[in-house]
Amino acid sequence: MAPSPASQPEPRQAAAEAASARALARNPAQAFRFGMIQSLPFLIVIVPFAMLFGVVALEAGIDIAQILGFSVLVLAGASQFTAVQLLSDHAPTWVVILSGLAVNLRMAMYSASLVPWLKGATGRQKAWIAYTLIDQSYALAIQHYEHHPRLTLQQRLAYFFGAAVAMCIPWIAASWLGATLGRAIPDDIALDFAMPITFLAMIAPMLRTPAHMAACFVSIVAALLLAGLPSGLGMMIAALFGMATGALLEVWTERRQEAGS
Amino acid sequence: MNEAHSDLSIWVVIILLGIGTFLIRWSFLGALGNRDLPQWFMRMLRYTPVAVLPALVAPLVMWPAATGGQPEPARLSAAIVTVAIGVLTKNVILAILGGAITLFGMLYVLG
Numbered sequence: 037m038a039p040s041p042a043s044q045p046e047p048r049q050a051a052a053e054a055a056s057a058r059a060l061a062r063n064p065a066q067a068f069r070f071g072m073i074q075s076l077p078f079l080i081v082i083v084p085f086a087m088l089f090g091v092v093a094l095e096a097g098i099d100i101a102q103i104l105g106f107s108v109l110v111l112a113g114a115s116q117f118t119a120v121q122l123l124s125d126h127a128p129t130w131v132v133i134l135s136g137l138a139v140n141l142r143m144a145m146y147s148a149s150l151v152p153w154l155k156g157a158t159g160r161q162k163a164w165i166a167y168t169l170i171d172q173s174y175a176l177a178i179q180h181y182e183h184h185p186r187l188t189l190q191q192r193l194a195y196f197f198g199a200a201v202a203m204c205i206p207w208i209a210a211s212w213l214g215a216t217l218g219r220a221i222p223d224d225i226a227l228d229f230a231m232p233i234t235f236l237a238m239i240a241p242m243l244r245t246p247a248h249m250a251a252c253f254v255s256i257v258a259a260l261l262l263a264g265l266p267s268g269l270g271m272m273i274a275a276l277f278g279m280a281t282g283a284l285l286e287v288w289t290e291r292r293q294e295a296g297s
Numbered sequence: 298m299n300e301a302h303s304d305l306s307i308w309v310v311i312i313l314l315g316i317g318t319f320l321i322r323w324s325f326l327g328a329l330g331n332r333d334l335p336q337w338f339m340r341m342l343r344y345t346p347v348a349v350l351p352a353l354v355a356p357l358v359m360w361p362a363a364t365g366g367q368p369e370p371a372r373l374s375a376a377i378v379t380v381a382i383g384v385l386t387k388n389v390i391l392a393i394l395g396g397a398i399t400l401f402g403m404l405y406v407l408g
Binding site: 080081098099102105106109110111112114115118119121123126129132133135136137138139140141142143144145146147148150151154155157159162163165166167169225226228229230231232233234235236237238239240241242243247248251252254255256258259260263270271272274275276277278279280281282283286287 | 310324339351357358375383
């Protein structure tokens with residue numbers, strides 16, 4: 037017999053409370069391990085993406101030390117690909133750097149949204165958090181903190197660092213592996229298109245609201261119209277148009293909702 | 298790689314991009330502490346991924362370097378399939394797989 041709708045919330049709530057109790061009972065070492073375990077599914081994306089970075093960068097003429105330099109010092113996939121793409125397009129150095137940074141601007145938002153949870157950390161801890169703050173470690177941590185708001189600072193930090201270690205070290209190792217194995221990959225497979233497909237696959241699920249779709253649409257149209265500009269420049273201008281469109285549409289939607297209510 | 302980027306200029310890119318990225322990530326948590334951000338700024342940040350990445354990818358889809366900048370059916374259809382699967386399933390891995398299968402399938406068929 038199917039459970040009646042009224043009886044459903046109770047077991048779910050009980051399960052959530054049990055999960056919270058388990059989270060609160062973890063000592064820092066256990067919280068660290070839990071963070072590692074919860075990040076394991078992300079490796080399905082991170083490892084191939086990092087290997088691809090190694091291969092693509094090698095094809096662009098970047099040597100292994102520099103490929104490792106990217107993955108260790110920048111440690112941000114999309115911006116690493118962007119920089120390599122623009123380097124092989126012969127874009128000016130400053131354009132390569134600014135475009136790579138533009139791709140990472142979203143991380144300022146991550147940084148801001150972690151403040152309420154991690155502001156008590158020491159300066160050194162905050163520096164390590166900043167170094168390992170990637171999309172995946174952010175997404176895991178913020179969900180964990182919001183589900184279990186009563187965690188201590190030590191438990192929050194341990195969870196974050198567990199997740200960060202389990203994702204950042206494989207990122208670095210797999211990009212080295214890709215660069216090492218890259219020579220063995222035949223030239224005639226359409227590797228040039230691996231990065232566009234990966235990026236499109238990352239963007240598509242983010243198009244949740246009309247504002248996100250409009251931002252995406254405007255930035256595509258502008259990028260195509262401005263493609264004649266020196267490489268990278270058109271992209272930066274188009275991105276600004278897209279961001280402004282998204283923000284304006286968000287404001288407009290909010291106003292309309294307020295007026296309607 | 299051509300002469301436009303020497304080893305040194307690639308290292309300059311790596312190091313400055315590394316420092317800049319670190320500062321972006323560190324900004325609010327490390328430097329600005331608890332201060333509130335202007336709302337317009339937070340709004341713009343919300344749209345950086347969906348504005349920056351499409352602007353980067355769109356020309357690569359329309360005018361791929363591999364075909365000498367000519368629009369090409371295999372790459373165009375791979376892009377469309379990837380976006381469609383991504384929007385419908387919200388699953389990054391499925392979208393990548395669908396796009397890759399379309400690309401290689403079309404390249405094989407078109408020979």
